Amino acid sequence: MLVKTRGIVLNFIKFKESSIIVRIYTEELGLQSYIVNSVRKKGSASRIALFQPFTLLDMVVYPSAKGGLTRISEYKCSHPFATVPYDIRKSSILLFLSEIVARTVREEEENRSLFEFLHTSILHFDQMETGFENFHLAFLLNLAAYLGFAVSSAEEVITQVAFEAGGAGTTGNNNLMQLHQLEPFLAEVIQNQESAHLPNGKVRRELLYLLVRYFQLHVEQLGEIKSLPVLSEVLSE
Template sequence: MLVKTRGVVLNYIRFRESSIITKVYTEALGVQSYIVNSVRKKGSGSRMALFQPFTLLDMVVYTSHKGGITRISEYKSAYAFSTIPFDIRKSSILLFLSEMVSRTVKEEEENPALFHFLYNAIIFFDEQRQGYENFHLVFLLQLSSHLGFGPSSGAEIVEQVAFTANAQSATSAPTMLAMQAYEDYFDQLLRQPEQAGIPNGKVRRELLAVLIRYYQLHVDRLGEIKSLAILSEVLAE
């Protein structure tokens, strides 16, 4: 059966000589994997740009009652990025966030609220010309709410992460006293993200480390976020 749906590309892996297997979060079917043939061919006919992380697509896809990997009948860009491909900071942020979504969102069923959050957040990010330094932090806080473990305050994040850090003293995680300084920053990001006064890149990286640890407490087998090192390097001040 064919289904028409919008989709948010999460990632892809190479498959055979010129094909890929791409994971897409679809509006109608949740997380799906598709084989796309002849997409990696050289020259002007290549359509690999359409399967970069967080690309937005209009698609007609095959479905099967057996589940598993299927195919895309038709696909085209649903929104043409105006800034992201030309800004290494933005593209690095989206690479990181797409990996986080890929590792945390697993359901093969529709979730309109989550899909619209992802779709609209990506467009909003592309439209921002400045003042987007905290976007990845705000995005992860809002995503956690859609995933069912959104914090109500900065203290909730800090207390949970600090408790596990104290219980695992062999780690190099910040102490409870040091992490209390982050509570106000998280409160700002939760309640007034546009006005959050994060002072510099160093503090942002520390907040992100705490937030990733918070995710690890709530998402089984989150694993290593491979794109984090790239993001940290690009955003370093």
Template sequence: MLVKTRGIVLNFIKYRETSIITRIYTEELGLQTYIVNSIRQKSNTTRIALFQPFTLLDMVVYTSAKGGITRISEYKCNYPFSSIPYDIRKSSMLLFLSEMLSFTVKEEEENRDLFNFLHNAIIAFDQQEQHFENFHLIFLLQLSSYLGFGPTSGADVTSQIAFSGSQNLINGRPAVIHFQMYEDLFDNLINDPTATLITNGKVRREMLQIIIWYYQLHMDSLGEIRSLKVLSEVLAE
């Protein structure tokens, strides 16, 4: 059976000599895995670019009642990026966020609210010319609501981490006192994200680590985020 759907590429891995296996979050079918043959040939360099993280696609795909890996019948770019591929800060953020999504989004079923959030956030990010340094923080806080554990206040985030037992002392102080330093900033990111001012990269990196710990409290499947180190280096200030 063929289904027409939009999709958001999360990642791909090489398969055999010229093929790839790609994971795509689709509008109609949720998370799906597809094999794409003969795409890593020298003559197909433009096609492989369509499977970079967060590329937005229009697709016609095969479905199977048994699930598992299927194939894509047709695909084309839904929205050509104007800035993301040319800005290492933006591309590093999306590489990191695609890895986070790979760990956290698992459902092989339709979820239009989540799909629309992802689709619209990516386009808005591509169109944002400046002051996008907090995008990954805002994105993860908003995503957590679609995953069922979104915080309603900064205290929700900091108190859960402080009392989780995973962090007792930080820089010689009780963890609860350390995390309270970020409570107001998290409040602002949740309630008025575009107006939030974070003074420097060090604070931003610490807040990102807190969000990752917050995710780990709620999702057992969250493993090592390999792209985090790259992101931290690119956004260092």
């Protein structure tokens, strides 16, 4: 039986000569993997564009056994991006966040509240013309809550990260002192999220690395985030 669902593209890998295997977080079925044929051959540029990270799709799909590959019967872009492809800062933020979601969201079952958060956040981000410099920080804080390790305070994050970095049985005094300098800025982001005032790109970059480390402590085998250095460079000013 075919299933009609909205979907959020996370990533894809090449498959055979002209096909891909794409991972999509769906509203009805959770995380799914689909084989899509003939999207990489000559003249198919517009089709492969529909499977770029965080593209929002309307789909009709074949359900699969848990963890199995299946196929998409119909698909179309539900909300073409108006600003993201034309701003290197926004496209870098979206690439980074899509990698984070791809590595942390692993449910192969419906989770409408998480899907709605992701879908609404992506639309909101594309509509923002200014003031999006802290969007990725706010997104990470909100995503952590959906994943079960919500941030209650800046001190909590800093203490956990410093303790882990210092090794068992110590808080790592030097590291803790350096991290504590970020505490008021992280507290500001927690309190005001996207509207938080941060003094410069360096502080924003340090907060980004801090929150990624916090995710690595709570998500097993999260691993290296490959897009993180690129985003850090783009947002360094």
